[in-house]
Amino acid sequence: MYLTRKIDGWLNGITMYRLLVYVLGVYAAVGISFSFAGVLSYNAVGLLVSLVLALASCYLANLVLSWVWNIATNKESWLITALILFCIMPPASTNARIAGVIVAGCAAMAGKFLLAIHGKHLFNPAAFGAVAAALLGLAYAGWWIGTPAMLPLVVAGGLLVVRKTRRFAMVTAFIGVSLVVMVVVGILHDRAIGTVLTEAFTSWPLIFFATIMLTEPSTLPSNRPLQVIYAVLTGVLFSAQLHYGVFSTSPHMVLVLTNVFSYIVSSKGRMLLQLHEKKQAGSSTVYDFAFTTPRPVAFKAGQYIEWTLPHAHADERGNRRTFSIASSPTERTVHLGVKFYKPSSSFKRALFELEAGSQLWAGHVAGDFVLPGDPSQKMVWLAGGIGITPFRSMAKYIIDTKQQCDIVLFYAVADPEELMYMDVFKEAAPYGLRVLPVLTVPDVPAGWTGLSGFITADTITSHIPDYADRRFYMSGPNAMTTAYRSMVRGMGVPASHIVTDYFSGY
Numbered sequence: 001m002y003l004t005r006k007i008d009g010w011l012n013g014i015t016m017y018r019l020l021v022y023v024l025g026v027y028a029a030v031g032i033s034f035s036f037a038g039v040l041s042y043n044a045v046g047l048l049v050s051l052v053l054a055l056a057s058c059y060l061a062n063l064v065l066s067w068v069w070n071i072a073t074n075k076e077s078w079l080i081t082a083l084i085l086f087c088i089m090p091p092a093s094t095n096a097r098i099a100g101v102i103v104a105g106c107a108a109m110a111g112k113f114l115l116a117i118h119g120k121h122l123f124n125p126a127a128f129g130a131v132a133a134a135l136l137g138l139a140y141a142g143w144w145i146g147t148p149a150m151l152p153l154v155v156a157g158g159l160l161v162v163r164k165t166r167r168f169a170m171v172t173a174f175i176g177v178s179l180v181v182m183v184v185v186g187i188l189h190d191r192a193i194g195t196v197l198t199e200a201f202t203s204w205p206l207i208f209f210a211t212i213m214l215t216e217p218s219t220l221p222s223n224r225p226l227q228v229i230y231a232v233l234t235g236v237l238f239s240a241q242l243h244y245g246v247f248s249t250s251p252h253m254v255l256v257l258t259n260v261f262s263y264i265v266s267s268k269g270r271m272l273l274q275l276h277e278k279k280q281a282g283s284s285t286v287y288d289f290a291f292t293t294p295r296p297v298a299f300k301a302g303q304y305i306e307w308t309l310p311h312a313h314a315d316e317r318g319n320r321r322t323f324s325i326a327s328s329p330t331e332r333t334v335h336l337g338v339k340f341y342k343p344s345s346s347f348k349r350a351l352f353e354l355e356a357g358s359q360l361w362a363g364h365v366a367g368d369f370v371l372p373g374d375p376s377q378k379m380v381w382l383a384g385g386i387g388i389t390p391f392r393s394m395a396k397y398i399i400d401t402k403q404q405c406d407i408v409l410f411y412a413v414a415d416p417e418e419l420m421y422m423d424v425f426k427e428a429a430p431y432g433l434r435v436l437p438v439l440t441v442p443d444v445p446a447g448w449t450g451l452s453g454f455i456t457a458d459t460i461t462s463h464i465p466d467y468a469d470r471r472f473y474m475s476g477p478n479a480m481t482t483a484y485r486s487m488v489r490g491m492g493v494p495a496s497h498i499v500t501d502y503f504s505g506y
Contacts, residue, residue, distance in 0.1 A: 011164045012478050015318055016217070017076040019164050023157035024083035024212070027145060030153055031087070039149050046091025047144075050101050053092055057105025058082035065113045071361075076318055081108050084126035084212060088205070088252065089133070090142040100139020107132035123259045124219050130252040141252050146205030158211030167215045170227040174210050177235030185241060200239075209238065209251050219259045221266050222303070222366040230265075234258040270308075270363025271297065275354050276333055283417035286386070287352070288326065289336040291362075301328050301397035302390040302501070303367035307336070309360045311350035321347050324369075324475070324501065326389040326421070328396035334362075337389040337420055369475065369501040371397070377471055380464060381409040382455065382484050384476025385418065390501055391475065392421040395428040405432040408464050410455050412438040412476075416448060436463060455484070457491050468492060475501035 011019065028051055035044035062078035085104050092098045108129030112121040115128070130141040145154060162171050179200060186196035200206050214234060221227050237254040273291035281288040299305065304324045311319060327335035340348055354360075369390055372379075381391050388411060398405055413419055416439060425435045437450035438459075444452045451459065460467055472488050474481045481500045488498055 007160070007163070008478065011160065014316065015321070016161075016164055017080065017318055017320065018316055019161060020080050020212070021076055021083070023161060024080065024087065027150070027153065027157065028083055028086055031145070031150060034149055040144070040147060042144055043091040043093045046093030046097070047086075049098070050089055050092040051086045053098065053101040054082040054086045054089070054105050055079070057102045058085070058109055061106045061109035062112075065109055069113050071113070075314060076320075077112075078109060081105075081125045081129070085129055087145040087208065087212075088126065088130055088141045088143050090139055090144070096137075097139045100133040100136075103136060103138055104129035104133040121218060122263050124213060124216050124255050127213065127252040127255040127259070131256050134250070134252075141250065143205040143208070143251065145208045146203065148202040151202060151207070154207050154211075158207050161211050161215065165215055165217075167227070169224060170231045171210045171215065173228045174214055174231035174235040174238075175206060177232050178206060178210075178239040181236055181239040185239070205251060209255075213251075213255060217306075217366070218364055219262050220366070221262050223370075224368045226262075226265050230258060230262050233261060270361055271295065272359055273334060273362050275356055275358045275360075277356065278354065281337065281420045283415055285340050286418055286420055287338055287340070288420070289338065289351070289354075290327075290333040291336070291360075292333055297325075297329075297334055297362075297365070299325055299329055299365040300367075300370040301393040302370045303365055303393075304369075304390075304501075305334075305362050305366075306364040307360060307362050309347055309350050311346060313346060315346040317345040317347055319347060319350075322364075324367075324390040324393070325365075326392045328393050328400055330397060330400035335392070337386060337392065339386040339418075367501070369473065369499055370394075372471060375403050375405065378406040378466065378469055379408075380460065380467060380470045380472045381407060382412075382472065382474045382476075383409065384412045384480040385414070386420075387474075387476030387480070387501065388420055389475075391473075392424055395421075395424050395433060398431050398433065399424070399428050403431060407433045408470075409433060409435045410438055410451075410459070411435060412440050412455055412480075414439070414441050416445065457487055460488075460491070470497070472498045473501075474498070 031040065032044060032047050032051065034040040035042045035047050058078045058081050082105060085101070085108060089101050089104055090097055092101050108125040111123050111128040112125050115122045133139045134141065162168055179197065182196050182200050183193055186193065214231065221230050234254060237249050237257065238251055240249055242249045271293050273293055275289060276292045277290045279288055280286070297305075302324070304322050306320060306322045308320045323336055323338070325334060326337040327333060338348065338351065340352055344352070371394055383391050391409060409425065411419065419437060422435070425433060438455055439448055439450060439452045440454055464470065472493060474484045485498055485500060489495065
């Protein structure tokens with residue numbers, strides 16, 4: 001438990017993109033070192049040249065294309081793509097392979113700009129780059145990362161990525177389906193099951209593909225059920241080993257094909273938002289930002305969206321972050337609720353300094369933290385601090401659609417002035433929303449009429465006798481939602497009745 005808490009603490013302090021840079025960087029360094037030491041039977045100089053070419057081609061292509069299209073990009077995006085290409089392309093030990101790596105890097109970046117609809121790229125950049133190099137006959141992805149010597153490291157890095165992104169169901173579905181299909185294909189070819197399973201992990205990029213490439217957020221469906229379907233479809237094609245003429249279901253080709261399915265079922269495009277208003281929403285550290293958009297944003301109440309804000313001297317958190325949408329799909333403006341800490345990240349400092357009329361990019365709407373399909377389902381909402389934002393979205397949606405509900409909201413804050421959006425929650429009262437503010441500090445100020453102390457099982461049972469019949473929604477700091485989930489499970493509430501708000505870029 002101690003180790004898990006330490007790992008989670010570190011993961012919560014960095015973005016998903018920074019984690020990928022670290023993990024892929026370690027893969028690259030170890031792979032080259034193993035090659036020089038003879039642990040890997042690959043041309044070490046060729047691998048080193050491949051790394052340099054992948055980095056240079058992706059960086060320069062991204063720089064030129066972003067300038068031509070005048071589109072802000074994440075500073076780590078090109079780096080992640082370059083490192084993935086390095087892990088899957090063969091060592092650049094011949095002229096054709098050198099050209100192949102360069103073409104793959106340029107094609108990967110070009111695909112993000114040229115093959116994009118409403119600003120959303122259609123294909124996984126690295127997979128598309130590898131396909132382009134293969135179709136031109138220059139170099140075929142060898143996936144040297146899928147070797148026995150690299151397996152322990154790939155498993156460790158993959159587990160970190162999956163824990164950070166919370167893609168357990170999706171990755172498990174992909175690996176499970178892939179293994180089943182591989183075994184079936186092996187049996188049809190009179191191969192021993194043990195041999196097939198061993199080769200799946202030691203001679204095939206199963207783990208790397210599942211944890212690094214399949215989980216790429218910009219090409220994922222927007223909710224968990226669709227992500228699992230996407231994983232199953234990809235797993236079948238990935239392991240079927242189909243061949244038709246020059247066409248084969250290589251891992252990169254499979255991902256390009258299933259990316260089309262993902263696009264069809266996903267939210268479309270990224271959009272340019274313009275700041276309409278910024279106002280203090282309680283204490284001096286809590287603000288609400290309202291943005292206008294040239295076209296309506298399609299999302300469900302409670303989902304999150306990724307925001308890109310270019311700014312000078314970006315820190316390790318980068319210029320791209322994910323935040324819950326505080327507004328309802330029924331509103332004309334997109335609201336973002338933010339708490340500013342000291343010291344704040346460079347992203348939040350740049351966000352705070354925005355003035356009316358300033359613009360930023362947003363896209364990749366996703367999340368399963370949404371209202372149940374049955375409006376009669378009773379609920380308990382547990383919010384901590386700025387975790388109130390998705391509940392504001394849901395409450396406003398209930399008001400605007402005049403939807404009757406039975407919801408009790410426990411809203412925990414450390415300072416009464418940090419209470420946000422209370423006007424919306426009061427407006428939702430006639431529709432069945434009951435709000436119980438909770439002050440978590442020991443010194444309760446005079447005049448406080450809400451609850452005090454930490455939310456416990458007794459707190460819930462004393463105010464909600466029928467809690468066992470309700471669905472629990474939890475949003476706030478990761479440590480809080482983890483503790484609340486454990487507490488509610490201890491009360492006998494099944495896991496299927498608990499929904500937690502989590503997104504990797506927080």
